[in-house]
Amino acid sequence: GCEGCTDITCVSTQQVLSQDVAKNVKTAYDRVKARGMSACLFGSSGTCCRNCNMGPCQIIDGVDDMLGICGATADTVAARNFARTVAAGSAAHTDHAREMVKGFIEAAKGEGLHQIKDVDKLKKLAADFGIVTEEREVKDIALELGEKALAEFGKQDDAPLSMLKRATPKRQALWQKLGIAPRGIDREVVEMMHRTHMGVDQEYHNLMLQASRTALSDGWGASMLSTELTDIMFGTPVPRRAIVDLGVLKLDQVNITVHGHEPLLAEALCIAAQDPEMLELAKKQGAKGINLAGVCCTGNEILMRRGIPVAGGFVQQEIVLATGAVEAMVVDVQCVMQSVAEVAKNFHTDIITTNYRAKMPGGIHIQFEEHEALNSAKQILTHAIKNFKKRGKCFIPKETKMDVVVGFSHETINTMLGGRFRASYRPLNDNIINGRIRGVAAIVGCDNFKLADDTHETIVRELLKNNILVLATGCAATSLGKAGLLNPEAARFCGDSLREVCETVGMPPVLHMGSCVDNSRILIAATEMVRQGGLGDDISDLPAIGTAPLWMSEKAVAIGQYFVASGAQVVFQNLPISGAKNFNKYLTEGLMGEVGAHWNIASEPLEIARIMIEKIEAKRDALGINK
Numbered sequence: 001g002c003e004g005c006t007d008i009t010c011v012s013t014q015q016v017l018s019q020d021v022a023k024n025v026k027t028a029y030d031r032v033k034a035r036g037m038s039a040c041l042f043g044s045s046g047t048c049c050r051n052c053n054m055g056p057c058q059i060i061d062g063v064d065d066m067l068g069i070c071g072a073t074a075d076t077v078a079a080r081n082f083a084r085t086v087a088a089g090s091a092a093h094t095d096h097a098r099e100m101v102k103g104f105i106e107a108a109k110g111e112g113l114h115q116i117k118d119v120d121k122l123k124k125l126a127a128d129f130g131i132v133t134e135e136r137e138v139k140d141i142a143l144e145l146g147e148k149a150l151a152e153f154g155k156q157d158d159a160p161l162s163m164l165k166r167a168t169p170k171r172q173a174l175w176q177k178l179g180i181a182p183r184g185i186d187r188e189v190v191e192m193m194h195r196t197h198m199g200v201d202q203e204y205h206n207l208m209l210q211a212s213r214t215a216l217s218d219g220w221g222a223s224m225l226s227t228e229l230t231d232i233m234f235g236t237p238v239p240r241r242a243i244v245d246l247g248v249l250k251l252d253q254v255n256i257t258v259h260g261h262e263p264l265l266a267e268a269l270c271i272a273a274q275d276p277e278m279l280e281l282a283k284k285q286g287a288k289g290i291n292l293a294g295v296c297c298t299g300n301e302i303l304m305r306r307g308i309p310v311a312g313g314f315v316q317q318e319i320v321l322a323t324g325a326v327e328a329m330v331v332d333v334q335c336v337m338q339s340v341a342e343v344a345k346n347f348h349t350d351i352i353t354t355n356y357r358a359k360m361p362g363g364i365h366i367q368f369e370e371h372e373a374l375n376s377a378k379q380i381l382t383h384a385i386k387n388f389k390k391r392g393k394c395f396i397p398k399e400t401k402m403d404v405v406v407g408f409s410h411e412t413i414n415t416m417l418g419g420r421f422r423a424s425y426r427p428l429n430d431n432i433i434n435g436r437i438r439g440v441a442a443i444v445g446c447d448n449f450k451l452a453d454d455t456h457e458t459i460v461r462e463l464l465k466n467n468i469l470v471l472a473t474g475c476a477a478t479s480l481g482k483a484g485l486l487n488p489e490a491a492r493f494c495g496d497s498l499r500e501v502c503e504t505v506g507m508p509p510v511l512h513m514g515s516c517v518d519n520s521r522i523l524i525a526a527t528e529m530v531r532q533g534g535l536g537d538d539i540s541d542l543p544a545i546g547t548a549p550l551w552m553s554e555k556a557v558a559i560g561q562y563f564v565a566s567g568a569q570v571v572f573q574n575l576p577i578s579g580a581k582n583f584n585k586y587l588t589e590g591l592m593g594e595v596g597a598h599w600n601i602a603s604e605p606l607e608i609a610r611i612m613i614e615k616i617e618a619k620r621d622a623l624g625i626n627k
């Protein structure tokens with residue numbers, strides 16, 4: 001149930017929670033309210049340290065008696081905590097990427113369910129790894145690439161990661177000069193954990209150098225590898241129509257939601273769901289078919305490549321189940337709230353965990369074996385289908401579904417604005433230089449229960465009014481889709497000049513670029529814009545900025561840090577750094593002098609938008625294109 005549904009601005013969530021069906025369901029909204037006390041001041045300002053057993057220590061900046069027992073200052077503690085957050089976020093992307101590389105190697109060997117679909121992209125990536133592609137079989141190139149990619153994780157020499165050479169020459173030189181060019185993907189996380197252990201690195205500036213290197217090993221390493229190899233295996237996204245929101249669930253079909261992150265599982269489920277044997281089974285149970293729907297980023301992956309609908313983002317994972325219409329929620333890793341198993345207990349729904357790394361009480365574990373992908377997927381589906389008959393009372397908010405156009409990979413943006421014969425970022429650059437598009441904003445990351453559900457929408461409406469083109473990924477993109485901003489008709493919310501550009505091309509003013517690992521696409525797109533000329537010679541010159549206003553996961557902080565270390569400004573709603581004066585100032589100002597960008601913090605949606613617009617206009621001034 002939901003006593004305070006008025007606090008929830010999301011219509012589909014409101015509708016579900018106000019039904020009888022959901023009356024015993026407890027959600028995060030209830031827990032936020034029930035908590036009744038505010039978060040710990042030390043924790044939220046970054047000055048609580050638990051890194052050794054002399055503590056925990058609560059530090060007050062500037063008070064001599066309130067140092068750590070070891071003497072650690074507020075700046076040191078806040079920086080260590082922040083750096084560990086970056087390390088944890090990068091580790092999540094890294095482990096995800098490793099699985100993708102292993103799946104890719106199986107595909108290359110022709111052993112698994114998956115194949116090499118995008119040969120052009122394979123050859124381009126192979127070239128970055130120094131692999132000869134002429135007169136070689138696709139299989140051989142792919143195998144060599146897979147092995148070299150896997151070696152990037154455990155690399156022990158001090159040479160930079162292979163994909164760093166995709167960055168602008170200026171950026172690469174800067175990373176070398178600062179000593180923050182990442183060397184091995186796993187190594188940077190390990191070194192970060194080591195340096196934040198008690199009694200190692202106690203200088204916030206030095207800690208942040210390694211935090212940048214760790215984050216860069218994610219953005220230009222793990223995440224980028226994952227995106228590229230996933231595209232090569234499952235196809236590079238191209239624009240397609242789809243639908244989002246809870247209304248995508250179907251009354252007369254078996255509803256299976258796939259929640260988590262690694263597309264190997266989601267793709268296998270998509271393929272298995274088309275198997276006549278599975279359909280037959282569904283019909284035998286009285287269902288008309290099998291309806292797969294995504295939740296969170298794995299949803300974005302299959303939305304982008306297959307047009308499979310997305311039922312909801314992070315904050316709606318419990319609500320999806322509260323409909324009572326879901327036979328099974330299949331999960332793998334990351335962003336799965338433990339409460340889904342509790343919510344499921346009210347219904348016939350099963351939570352099926354599939355990854356040995358991620359189990360939960362109340363969940364049923366069916367291990368997904370990549371080398372047995374189709375069989376594993378069928379086993380999972382069979383389990384779900386057999387639940388259909390047990391479905392009791394349910395409620396699907398049928399009217400709440402929204403049309404979206406998704407699938408804007410950096411390659412697509414290349415051809416979209418310029419047409420088939422001028423595949424380049426030239427037209428985008430020209431439109432920015434002539435001022436019809438003022439600049440580019442990336443809205444990425446999660447949603448959470450701290451600010452209203454319509455925060456993303458509020459920010460984006462303001463940006464569009466000011467003729468700023470928006471790129472979106474992750475759960476932010478899902479929420480913008482629900483708000484109707486991911487379709488071409490949303491051009492009407494834009495200022496005149498951006499509207500004209502969108503209408504001419506027939507594109508939405510908000511371009512869905514994929515999941516959170518796909519933020520690496522934004523790094524590539526930004527670098528492409530620099531390469532096209534006319535907008536300076538590094539990402540830090542571009543009239544572009546990012547935000548993850550409703551960040552929840554540690555991954556979002558890793559992403560923020562790799563954006564900043566790549567020269568892109570970011571705005572977040574809050575960060576646990578306010579209790580450490582010098583460190584705070586360094587993150588929100590000082591980093592500018594080193595990497596050409598810094599963090600910004602603003603709590604209100606319109607304030608976030610205002611900062612983004614100001615920064616974009618300031619870059620235009622600096623470029624001399626603001627006539």
Ligand code: NFS
Pocket residue numbers: 261296297298313314334335444445446447473474475476515516517552553555556
């Ligand atoms: Ni990103 Fe995705 Fe969503 Fe946040 Fe979680 S699903 S990888 S971390 S909550 S956007």
Ligand code: SF4
Pocket residue numbers: 049050051052053054055056057067068069070071072077198199
């Ligand atoms: Fe306290 Fe220092 Fe130990 Fe942290 S490392 S818990 S500040 S004594």
